[in-house]
Amino acid sequence: MKNSIITVMKKEFTRFFTDRRMVLTTLLMPGLMIYVLYSFMGSGLSTKFDSSKEHIAGIYAEHLPDSMKAVTESGMPVEFHDVSGEETERALESLQNTEEGYDIVAVFPEDFDAQVAAYDVTSGTEAPAVKLYYNSTAPDSQSAYNMMRDFLDTYESALANKFDVNPGEEVYDMATEEDLSAQVFSMMVPMLLMIFLFSGCMAVAPESIAGEKERGTIATLLVTPVKRSHLAVGKIISLSVIAILSGLSSFLGTMLSLPKLMGEQENVNAGVYGMDDYALTLLVILSTVLVVIAIVSIVSAFAKNVKEATGWVTPIMIISMLLGVTSMVESLCKTEPVWYLIPLYNSVQSMNGIFSMEPDLVNIIVTVIANVCYAGIGAFVLAKMFDNEKVMFSK
Amino acid sequence: MKELLKVQNLRKSFKISPKQQKIQNTKERIKVAVDNLSFTAYEGEVFGLLGPNGAGKTTTLRMMSALVKPDQGDVLVEGSSAVKKPAEVRSKIGFLTSELKLEEFFTPNYLFSFFAELHGVGKAETEARKQKLFERFGITKFAEVKVGNLSTGMKQKVSLVVSIVHDPDIIIFDEPTNGLDVLTAKVVTDFLLELKEQGKTIIVSTHIFSLIEKICDRVGVIIDGKMAVCDTLEHLTAEKSLEDKFFDIYAERVGETYEK
Numbered sequence: 001m002k003n004s005i006i007t008v009m010k011k012e013f014t015r016f017f018t019d020r021r022m023v024l025t026t027l028l029m030p031g032l033m034i035y036v037l038y039s040f041m042g043s044g045l046s047t048k049f050d051s052s053k054e055h056i057a058g059i060y061a062e063h064l065p066d067s068m069k070a071v072t073e074s075g076m077p078v079e080f081h082d083v084s085g086e087e088t089e090r091a092l093e094s095l096q097n098t099e100e101g102y103d104i105v106a107v108f109p110e111d112f113d114a115q116v117a118a119y120d121v122t123s124g125t126e127a128p129a130v131k132l133y134y135n136s137t138a139p140d141s142q143s144a145y146n147m148m149r150d151f152l153d154t155y156e157s158a159l160a161n162k163f164d165v166n167p168g169e170e171v172y173d174m175a176t177e178e179d180l181s182a183q184v185f186s187m188m189v190p191m192l193l194m195i196f197l198f199s200g201c202m203a204v205a206p207e208s209i210a211g212e213k214e215r216g217t218i219a220t221l222l223v224t225p226v227k228r229s230h231l232a233v234g235k236i237i238s239l240s241v242i243a244i245l246s247g248l249s250s251f252l253g254t255m256l257s258l259p260k261l262m263g264e265q266e267n268v269n270a271g272v273y274g275m276d277d278y279a280l281t282l283l284v285i286l287s288t289v290l291v292v293i294a295i296v297s298i299v300s301a302f303a304k305n306v307k308e309a310t311g312w313v314t315p316i317m318i319i320s321m322l323l324g325v326t327s328m329v330e331s332l333c334k335t336e337p338v339w340y341l342i343p344l345y346n347s348v349q350s351m352n353g354i355f356s357m358e359p360d361l362v363n364i365i366v367t368v369i370a371n372v373c374y375a376g377i378g379a380f381v382l383a384k385m386f387d388n389e390k391v392m393f394s395k
Numbered sequence: 396m397k398e399l400l401k402v403q404n405l406r407k408s409f410k411i412s413p414k415q416q417k418i419q420n421t422k423e424r425i426k427v428a429v430d431n432l433s434f435t436a437y438e439g440e441v442f443g444l445l446g447p448n449g450a451g452k453t454t455t456l457r458m459m460s461a462l463v464k465p466d467q468g469d470v471l472v473e474g475s476s477a478v479k480k481p482a483e484v485r486s487k488i489g490f491l492t493s494e495l496k497l498e499e500f501f502t503p504n505y506l507f508s509f510f511a512e513l514h515g516v517g518k519a520e521t522e523a524r525k526q527k528l529f530e531r532f533g534i535t536k537f538a539e540v541k542v543g544n545l546s547t548g549m550k551q552k553v554s555l556v557v558s559i560v561h562d563p564d565i566i567i568f569d570e571p572t573n574g575l576d577v578l579t580a581k582v583v584t585d586f587l588l589e590l591k592e593q594g595k596t597i598i599v600s601t602h603i604f605s606l607i608e609k610i611c612d613r614v615g616v617i618i619d620g621k622m623a624v625c626d627t628l629e630h631l632t633a634e635k636s637l638e639d640k641f642f643d644i645y646a647e648r649v650g651e652t653y654e655k
Contacts, residue, residue, distance in 0.1 A: 004512075015498070015501070215496055216494055216496035219495050224514060389462070389464065
């Protein structure tokens, strides 16, 4: 590599790595914050939707039929209380005020069991209805409602159908740990990675290019005999390295906290991927960062200052996020190599393939080569911009 | 005398934005900043470009240092064309202007080494030159202090030192004492005289008459982008002071007179 490129790179690295605040905010904080945030979100969500295990749901029932004894006999943590008339009204008010002990108010028709036994599904008449009142903002009430709803649904199915489906406690879901992990990671990780990589690039490129322009320090570089192309390549490579480190920090934070975000599902595990999967991912990430840095650098060179650069890059980041969503929509996941010439989309789809455990090597190679070419074009454009006085000295 | 720098029929124009048109109260869409400008600087001389603000001095210096391309004409620096071989020209000159800033995060020590590396100066030579220049300007004790924490005068000294890191034969200074306190301005002026004694060719743009009188051998007076007069300081000041002569030239060119 040319000496002047290395000199420019060394300066960028020195600027970054000797600034403790930049290292902290760009490298350590993203990973740490994502881990803490996702872990909290995961535990918060599970607390919200799973009632405390010790809690016994208080169900206040009007005209409680005998058939409901099966609920307590099945070992479900519920306790029935008979209510009627004014008591029912009071129970409903208490439910609204989320007072202790009132989780569900269930109103059954009188002689529910007899009405159900006599009901003919082909008669076209209205079926006997059970009303379950609950409060979705109270986790225990929501949980008790889910439990009762599931029980009644099962009971209803059992009455209407003359045979059982999936009896007993045998596991019928044949999805493996790999399948579950692949499903979760392939949907979430490409989009998250695009966001993190873009954030990493935005943290360093506008400051390094628009910032230098704003402060007048880029002109000092431009009066040296360094070729503009060397300056552009030196900036792009060094900024890419820093952005990759920032992206990796976010990536680690995501991979470690994703199982927690998914509610501690034991079957979601990043360990299902092999070294070759991670190597391919890294290759795609590296080439993607080069493209993103080239885009952000060009935009930053056009901008008069960091604020303007950040403003202009934001819509591009939103587009990249939208492209990230394509991994979640099957009809948008193309397999023909020609689609993998589209920058950013190709990265999302390649990562989607890798995390689905169905990597298409041809498409990944097309992606990497296309991205390196786009980065090269970006470096060429940036060099031309460094040579353009209207761009570099506009105020 | 050997011609070191030759400015040939330089012309540079800029588009005027609607906003600038309003500010300048003009309907012109193009501003000619430099118009058919020519002059030559010889080996070992100090050439002064004198002119009011907006006369085109800075644009001329930027074209000379291959930072800006001329619309027409060329600048030859020791035979190298600023238009065709800008990188070669940049390696032969030292350019200092108040518009060129140093990154405040770095120390003078780091910046000197960094720019020396960009100019392809060897390590041993860099260290020797750094020691000499830092001592000359009293930078040594601030060598490891970030530029952002230095005084304005010290920042200007560091900028000056960094601009001549590669020991160029031709040095271009744009308003070198602008905004400096009297003590720092004297240090800079004395250093320019030292460089002159060393046989360097210096082009200096300024509107300070005393600076021109103190250091220049020849003077070019630029008014409205055109070279109004180019002569030796001796000839220009034979009958009148430089200041009086300048106002005479200005009145002749622009048609405005100024009372002292």
